[in-house]
Amino acid sequence: MAWAVIVSVLILTILSLLRVNVIIAILAAGLAAGLMNGESLIDSLDILVKGMGDQASVALSYILLGAFAVAIGYSGITGILVSFLLRVLKDRRTTMVLVIAGVACLSQNVIPVHIAFIPLLIPPLLKLFDRMELDRRAVASALTFGLQAPYVMIPVGFGYIFHETIQKAMAANGVSVTMPTIAQSLLIPGSGMIAGLFVAVFITYRKKRKPLKGDSFFQEEQEQTEGFPSQSFNRKHALTILAIFVTLFIQAYWESLVIAALAGLLLMFVFRVVPFKLGDNIMTEGIAMMGTIAFVMLVAAGYANVLTETDSVSALVEQSSAFMGNNQALIAFILLLVGLLVTIGIGSSFATVPIVAALFVPICVSAGFSPMATAALIGTAGALGDAGSPASDSTLGPTSGLNADGRHNHIWDTCVPTFLHYNIPLFLFGWMAALML
Template sequence: MDWVVVVSVLILVCLSLSRVHVLLAMIVAAEAAGVMSGRSLSETTELLISGMGGQANTALSYILLGIFAVMIGYSGIVGFLVNSLEKRMKGKRSVLLFVIAGVACLSQNVIPVHIAFIPILIPPLLRWFDQMKVDRRGVASALTFGLKAPYMTIPVGFGLIFQEIIAGEMTANGMDVSLSTVTQAMILPGIGMVFGLLVAVLISYRKDRQPKQVKDGAATEIDAVDGHEQLVFSKGHFFTLVSILAALGVQLGTDSLVLGALTGIICMFLFQVVPFQSGDHFVNKGITMMGMIAFVMLIASGYAHVLTETGSVKALVTSASNMLGESHLVIAAVMLLVGLLVTIGIGSSFGTIPIIAALYVPLCAEVGFSPLATAALIGTAGALGDAGSPASDSTLGPTSGLNADGKHHHIWDTCVPTFLHYNIPLFIFGVLAAVVL
């Protein structure tokens, strides 16, 4: 049964690379995992459906955030930011990508809205990207860096949650560590992420790229985002800012993206920034923008449930540990490869940590890894695959903004570039951290 995860993830990857929609690819991969583990198609389907509730909160959050984003776009306030960027970043593509990466970093720690800013900020910039011949793969790489590197390395916001999960799971499995130890352990893997960003921005995607051509009518979605742009600050813009601050305040106060987004939507109606009778229009556009991400996250949760319940993840780690020798270098490399496979399939680094920590901690203690090295291994193994996974919000988020005009492919323009630029250096620096710490 130890090969079930490998085969299932390979099916997912191969189907996705063949341009089969990721949602269908995950369903097929999940069914294959269940059948290979001895379950019937009916039993596997029940497992898949029963596990989908694990991401129900996230899915609803993304739908509401999509509706809120469309309303903000309708207000025209994003036009001020677009004009400011156009004036200051004209002809400075590399600087622009670093600025986008910096804004994305703020979404993880300073203003923890995660991917919610992407459908608000990116679609109005797409026409400008095309005029500058910006390679959107570079933009995707910049966004994914900002969505991933901060939570790995900085114990604030989502980073605090991630590192607390690592510390808590290690302690629960018999290896006491402090939060500061986990933070220290993730410094080297974080440097690997920075290296990947520099290569992507300064080398891989620095040249001009002609914008893709789409069929007539394929770019209608972006009209709902920036079609009402104004250059004179109005009462509607003021109340839009108030609505954004209200949404952020409720989210931080209640720790709920759902309540935060819902607050913003209600405020936009109450302040008459958007017409109440056009509510159906905004809901439909919001679902169109973020609905795919929501459904993919639901299926990803069900897929993770299938892999966990079949016992194939545990069997894979056990089988890998039985083949290991005494070399810390080899052990670290194999453990990270296992983490890469699991996270690509599950799509969530946060959800992967509890699964692998229960298996990695006893193994690391047995072969003599220090708590610092063990934390680095678990954190890196969990983060590996988050970039490049078809089912990760670190890739789905950038695609939701960059594909608003139908010119960006999720797999080839987001997943493949982010996989190459972040998972390879992350793997190398993760192995280095496990060996030297």
């Protein structure tokens, strides 16, 4: 049923905006989609649960990564970083945000670790953000930009995987296109994200913002360490850096975040940076930090499975194409709107591209779109779900770091800002690219 996608995404969006827990919101949206397609409540839940297995390795990697981040924090090396930034940046809030955006960009192409750096870098900086009265929505916008824009525009690292996914999905549907052509087609949509970043940093969130009241335990811990002198670099810090580099190498070479995070965590114990007796505490705190995002990814995979197994997406596109005619401007607009609805619910551009391509390619060929314009539509439609979706790791990742002290709301402080500053320009610039190319 075509309306199932629209109704389920509306349910997900409305419940999220009403501050209903994102896991409950996704479950409600998935069950609603199943019921609207004639499935029983039990069958809908069964389809959703079966789909959760697709993200099991990702969830495990996030848990291990959280524990590794806690172990690194225990070493005290992050305190040195905070002290350095305090001396160098002081009240230069805009510079701080742009530096964070730059670091995030490196995580996609140069050192492809995706969100792995966030629990290592952001929680130790929260005290600095509060001192500077930095608007955390600006930081969330910078992180999401760095997690998404590079792979959209640059075919290296995760960008290579994204562009290759588009190429293979188009080839499977009868249209051949080269990787350089795909990269060229996505430069215009990616430029929209650059414009969105500048608006967020230099206009929307430029002013100071008083820190919100957060978790009392975290605040008490901050107050206890407020007067401690900054540490000098020592042997434990050197071993911690070694463990980090080993983790990055393993992740890049074997492309397994689970093995990389596990290796880094084990090295922290082997090097005696963290005593063995604190193993349980490290794992417990790691689960507390990253457990929510891991489970959200599981439930989001289940929701995506409901949409695909019940043919909700294909029905939506088939009915949409019936009244579009040969008006390319209208066709491109409708296709991107469908892509937005589909991907904001699924929350993964990489997982959405094959689904969207199977539906977009036949319509684009019949309407006379060039292969480059078709690639621009597919790439933009996939990217639309990553920015602003409550279920996307490009929004969940920033929230996991910024909300370590309970002072950052996932929907209003991450998803709404990223949707406004990235999805809107992505949509408009992607639409223009489809008509120009």
